[in-house]
Amino acid sequence: MSLQAAPLLPLSAAFAGGIVAASWVAPGPVAAIGLAAMLLALAAAALAGGLDRLAMVLLVFTVAALGLLRAASPHLPADHISRLTLGRGATIEGRLVEEPLRWAPDRTRLVLEVEAVREGFEHRSANGRIQVTVYGEMDPLAEGQRIALEPRLHPPTGFRNPDVFDYAAQLRRDGILLVGSARADRVTVLGADAPRWPVRVKRWAVATIGRWLPESSAALLAGLLLGERSALPREIDEAFRRAGVYHILAVSGFNIALLASSVFLSLSLLGVPRRLTAVVAGIVVVGFACVVGGQPSVLRATVMGLLLLLGVLLERESQLMNALALAGLALLVWNPTDAREPGFQLSFAATLGIVYLTPGATASLGAHGWPRWLAAAVAVSLGAQLAVMPVMLVHFNQLSIIGVAANLAVVPLAGAVTTIGMLALLVAAASEAAAGLLFEVLWLLLVGLRAVVWAAAAVPAAMIHVPAPTWGAVAAWYGVLALLPYVRALPWARGVAAGLLVLVSALSVWPWLKPHDGKLRVTFLDVGQGDAAFVEVPGGPRLLIDGGPGGARRFDVGERVLAPFLWNRAVTRLDVVGLSHDDLDHAGGLPAILRHFRIGEFWEGGRWHPGSEEVLAALARSRIPRRVLNEGERLWMGDALVRVLNPDGRTPASPNDDSLVLRLDWRGISLLLTGDLGWPGEARVLRSGAALRALVLKVGHHGSRFSSTEAFLGAVQARMAVISVGARNSFRHPTPEALARLEAAGARVYRTDRDGAVIVESDGVKLWVTRWARGTTDVFDLDGERPVDARP
Amino acid sequence: MAGAAWHARRTMLYTRPQLKLLLALAAIFLVGLAVREWRAGFPAAADRLERFDREDVPPATPLIARPPAPPPQPRADHGVAAQPPGAPSADPPLVVRVAKSPPPAAPLDLNSASADELARLPGVGLGLAQRILDERTRRGRFESPEALRHVLGLGPKKLAAIRDLVTVVDAP
Numbered sequence: 001m002s003l004q005a006a007p008l009l010p011l012s013a014a015f016a017g018g019i020v021a022a023s024w025v026a027p028g029p030v031a032a033i034g035l036a037a038m039l040l041a042l043a044a045a046a047l048a049g050g051l052d053r054l055a056m057v058l059l060v061f062t063v064a065a066l067g068l069l070r071a072a073s074p075h076l077p078a079d080h081i082s083r084l085t086l087g088r089g090a091t092i093e094g095r096l097v098e099e100p101l102r103w104a105p106d107r108t109r110l111v112l113e114v115e116a117v118r119e120g121f122e123h124r125s126a127n128g129r130i131q132v133t134v135y136g137e138m139d140p141l142a143e144g145q146r147i148a149l150e151p152r153l154h155p156p157t158g159f160r161n162p163d164v165f166d167y168a169a170q171l172r173r174d175g176i177l178l179v180g181s182a183r184a185d186r187v188t189v190l191g192a193d194a195p196r197w198p199v200r201v202k203r204w205a206v207a208t209i210g211r212w213l214p215e216s217s218a219a220l221l222a223g224l225l226l227g228e229r230s231a232l233p234r235e236i237d238e239a240f241r242r243a244g245v246y247h248i249l250a251v252s253g254f255n256i257a258l259l260a261s262s263v264f265l266s267l268s269l270l271g272v273p274r275r276l277t278a279v280v281a282g283i284v285v286v287g288f289a290c291v292v293g294g295q296p297s298v299l300r301a302t303v304m305g306l307l308l309l310l311g312v313l314l315e316r317e318s319q320l321m322n323a324l325a326l327a328g329l330a331l332l333v334w335n336p337t338d339a340r341e342p343g344f345q346l347s348f349a350a351t352l353g354i355v356y357l358t359p360g361a362t363a364s365l366g367a368h369g370w371p372r373w374l375a376a377a378v379a380v381s382l383g384a385q386l387a388v389m390p391v392m393l394v395h396f397n398q399l400s401i402i403g404v405a406a407n408l409a410v411v412p413l414a415g416a417v418t419t420i421g422m423l424a425l426l427v428a429a430a431s432e433a434a435a436g437l438l439f440e441v442l443w444l445l446l447v448g449l450r451a452v453v454w455a456a457a458a459v460p461a462a463m464i465h466v467p468a469p470t471w472g473a474v475a476a477w478y479g480v481l482a483l484l485p486y487v488r489a490l491p492w493a494r495g496v497a498a499g500l501l502v503l504v505s506a507l508s509v510w511p512w513l514k515p516h517d518g519k520l521r522v523t524f525l526d527v528g529q530g531d532a533a534f535v536e537v538p539g540g541p542r543l544l545i546d547g548g549p550g551g552a553r554r555f556d557v558g559e560r561v562l563a564p565f566l567w568n569r570a571v572t573r574l575d576v577v578g579l580s581h582d583d584l585d586h587a588g589g590l591p592a593i594l595r596h597f598r599i600g601e602f603w604e605g606g607r608w609h610p611g612s613e614e615v616l617a618a619l620a621r622s623r624i625p626r627r628v629l630n631e632g633e634r635l636w637m638g639d640a641l642v643r644v645l646n647p648d649g650r651t652p653a654s655p656n657d658d659s660l661v662l663r664l665d666w667r668g669i670s671l672l673l674t675g676d677l678g679w680p681g682e683a684r685v686l687r688s689g690a691a692l693r694a695l696v697l698k699v700g701h702h703g704s705r706f707s708s709t710e711a712f713l714g715a716v717q718a719r720m721a722v723i724s725v726g727a728r729n730s731f732r733h734p735t736p737e738a739l740a741r742l743e744a745a746g747a748r749v750y751r752t753d754r755d756g757a758v759i760v761e762s763d764g765v766k767l768w769v770t771r772w773a774r775g776t777t778d779v780f781d782l783d784g785e786r787p788v789d790a791r792p
Numbered sequence: 793m794a795g796a797a798w799h800a801r802r803t804m805l806y807t808r809p810q811l812k813l814l815l816a817l818a819a820i821f822l823v824g825l826a827v828r829e830w831r832a833g834f835p836a837a838a839d840r841l842e843r844f845d846r847e848d849v850p851p852a853t854p855l856i857a858r859p860p861a862p863p864p865q866p867r868a869d870h871g872v873a874a875q876p877p878g879a880p881s882a883d884p885p886l887v888v889r890v891a892k893s894p895p896p897a898a899p900l901d902l903n904s905a906s907a908d909e910l911a912r913l914p915g916v917g918l919g920l921a922q923r924i925l926d927e928r929t930r931r932g933r934f935e936s937p938e939a940l941r942h943v944l945g946l947g948p949k950k951l952a953a954i955r956d957l958v959t960v961v962d963a964p
Contacts, residue, residue, distance in 0.1 A: 106948055214842045235847050269810050420820065437824030444827050447841055454845045584949075609914055610953040621847070655915070 006321035012329040014060045018067020019339045036065035071336045081114045081128035082177040091118040093148045100141050103554045108134045129175045136184030146191035153180035159526045159561050160756030160773040163568035173337040198290040208428050212439035217446040225421045226292050227251035242457035244403025245410040251292045253301035258418050260285050260305050278312040296338050297347035303327035320355045342395040346388050353387025360485040381407040390474040397465045397567040406456040413449045465567040473507035476500045511570040520666045524758040527557045529726030530585035539638035543576040547589035558589025563596050578603035580659045580675025582612035591618035601625045605647045605660040640666040645690045657681030667764035674700040682712040692716045699723045703734020713745035721747035722758050899959035902934045913954045920945050934960050
């Protein structure tokens with residue numbers, strides 16, 4: 001593999017590098033233009049002076065500067081929705097850009113391309129994208145329809161926790177600068193559902209598949225053929241992830257190559273001339289790309305496929321690497337924010353790995369006496385897996401152990417399913433009866449595919465979760481891969497690669513070996529409206545109290561926030577998972593935690609209410625020992641003592657007043673976790689005569705005015721109070737009444753809606769409280785219990 | 793090439809690659825026929841196969857009853873000890889089995905229920921029960937349990953919790 005064969009690769013890489021660099025060095029547009037112009041002038045001078053090599057290097061840097069420029073945030077037009085000041089009651093008209101996502105019968109999420117804004121009699125045009133959640137039952141809507149609604153809009157915030165994916169940044173990448181909510185009775189449909197042909201074809205295909213196949217198999221086939229995964233059951237989705245074969249559920253080069261080669265083969269067999277065949281295959285590929293949509297992996301595969309077909313048309317040999325570089329350049333020029341999309345990175349990394357590593361790997365496996373077909377299959381699987389490994393780790397903390405082996409079995413099966421599936425859809429357009437037989441074959445193959453994936457996922461440690469690697473480790477890993485084809489021939493390459501590999505290993509195992517800093521650390525995570533607190537006791541024990549909101553068909557905080565937070569801390573085992581009470585803003589995220597982590601035991605107050613069946617089922621499935629706690633119990637966690645203050649197990653009480661109330665003591669530091677305890681519960685705890693005085697109080701019920709009574713706060717005398725609450729929640733927590741009482745009691749208030757995650761740390765002498773979203777830390781001396789300084 | 797030689801004979805209709813494709817298609821349709829016969833003959837087995845990797849549907853019975861409180865037991869594993877560290881204990885893991893409460897009796901008819909009966913629903917107190925009765929008086933009768941949405945203090949969450957416990961009996 002030499003660079004002469006891929007002249008576009010350095011330019012493409014430089015452009016991508018410029019885009020990525022833009023997030024660290026952000027020069028003003030004038031400075032960036034000046035830099036690019038200067039580099040260009042230097043390159044021209046070098047060329048004129050006969051220094052061709054220098055000119056070439058300067059050209060690459062110029063392109064990098066262009067990437068930097070392209071990535072700079074664009075100027076928003078004056079009529080962009082985020083620049084308009086909208087009064088209440090303003091109506092926004094727009095077109096749905098994707099199919100509405102139904103979280104629940106009365107909750108639907110819409111993404112709207114804004115066209116106009118109406119306020120009173122004033123009607124003006126506007127643009128930009130907004131994402132609106134509609135509450136209430138609504139007539140079905142579809143992509144492409146025009147609607148008008150009255151939303152309340154605000155900039156997205158996301159969940160602000162250490163090392164957790166930034167939802168707001170992802171929305172910004174998708175061009176959504178405002179999100180909001182609206183009531184269903186204020187949504188007006190302006191146009192009938194008259195979608196363009198690709199949408200109609202896709203809907204017809206999904207409906208046809210659903211008519212002929214049972215539910216799970218139909219959902220899987222829709223994923224394989226069309227990348228439509230929304231109906232896929234969670235268990236099957238997770239099995240594909242665990243087995244390391246999730247990529248076949250996204251439309252990629254795999255589908256495009258199978259489609260193009262099927263068309264090519266069948267037309268050649270019919271005796272159609274070669275050039276005409278290439279043209280027809282090109283048209284089919286473009287049509288297919290329109291139907292399945294414009295994800296980066298589809299666009300990449302389409303551009304590369306068309307280039308290969310163009311090669312056939314012009315009777316030239318195509319260079320895969322060059323085609324890949326061109327596809328990358330085209331996509332990034334079109335949409336520079338793609339460079340940070342996991343889908344873009346996975347697609348290009350996998351293709352690069354296959355193109356770059358496969359020839360050498362096939363040759364060396366063949367030299368060891370492997371049969372040619374097996375060597376080629378293993379080499380492709382290995383090349384792709386090695387190249388995507390850092391991307392999977394950075395975004396998903398997933399390290400697939402079984403992936404290379406699983407792909408060997410899964411890819412041929414998936415190939416057969418995809419080919420026959422396309423054929424079945426084609427036949428179904430003509431004759432449903434004949435297609436029925438093909439769908440029977442497909443069902444058999446799909447069940448076989450699921451069986452293989454299920455078996456691979458059931459292997460112990462098929463996939464492990466590890467902390468996201470540092471930039472240094474990622475760079476070193478790609479250095480190793482770049483040197484791989486040369487290690488047999490060049491001794492120095494062998495040495496450097498070995499050195500880098502040692503560096504990668506050292507950087508990767510460091511989080512596991514890092515000694516504990518000996519501090520008690522309690523992290524109140526920003527989970528929106530809900531509770532989740534992670535407690536680390538020096539010496540090892542780790543507790544998670546409550547799991548935030550979550551569950552099927554909604555944003556699962558357990559899966560998307562808590563699990564990555566824990567994985568990035570090299571936590572795979574929790575000694576205790578506690579649940580204050582079974583409301584879904586405390587329990588909803590727990591099923592994901594129960595699935596992903598090894599857990600010592602589960603603490604609960606013992607009462608369950610309708611609505612939390614899913615959590616109970618997950619608990620039963622996980623077979624974790626359960627401990628029902630009652631007032632007066634004392635448990636040691638390492639050096640820390642946990643005392644149970646509520647419930648007493650006798651007094652009938654509302655679910656909130658039945659909350660598990662825990663008090664944790666470690667070296668004179670005391671912490672009171674009150675769940676959603678309301679005033680009757682507080683009165684009961686006061687009557688019980690338990691010691692309440694605590695340094696840090698987790699304020700009851702998100703700061704509701706029916707909690708945190710004066711008497712209770714007076715008994716606790718907390719110096720710091722943490723309110724776990726979501727911004728703009730519909731309950732209007734925290735209430736001014738509760739805040740006033742906390743202030744009167746002399747507590748310093750920290751709120752997850754404003755401060756992001758609140759991290760309380762102590763070594764027994766001092767205590768630090770960090771507001772994660774603000775990046776500030778208050779330091780308290782525990783003798784005086786007042787701040788000694790506040791460092792930024 | 794053999795294919796060309798065969799093709800040269802007048803009796804040969806297809807080239808070798810064409811034959812391969814046609815045979816493969818015929819085989820696929822044959823397998824399809826066989827699978828269809830089998831699925832029609834053994835629908836239960838086919839359904840089991842289709843659902844082999846799905847998790848069982850969670851039990852529909854909610855647990856409301858509190859289990860008998862276990863006596864506080866010392867434990868030493870999982871880093872959790874009921875005594876200060878250093879005092880080991882070898883009790884087996886304590887698994888608390890939560891008894892399932894019997895399924896609710898017949899659903900409550902919203903149009904004939906009294907305030908007391910309504911207040912026995914989870915999450916419904918006497919105040920809310922009275923507001924439900926007020927709403928019933930205002931409307932005449934509830935057409936469906938979903939109409940409870942209009943009662944102040946009965947949000948979607950609470951409605952979902954009691955949805956299966958209430959009903960509306962058709963007017964006589």
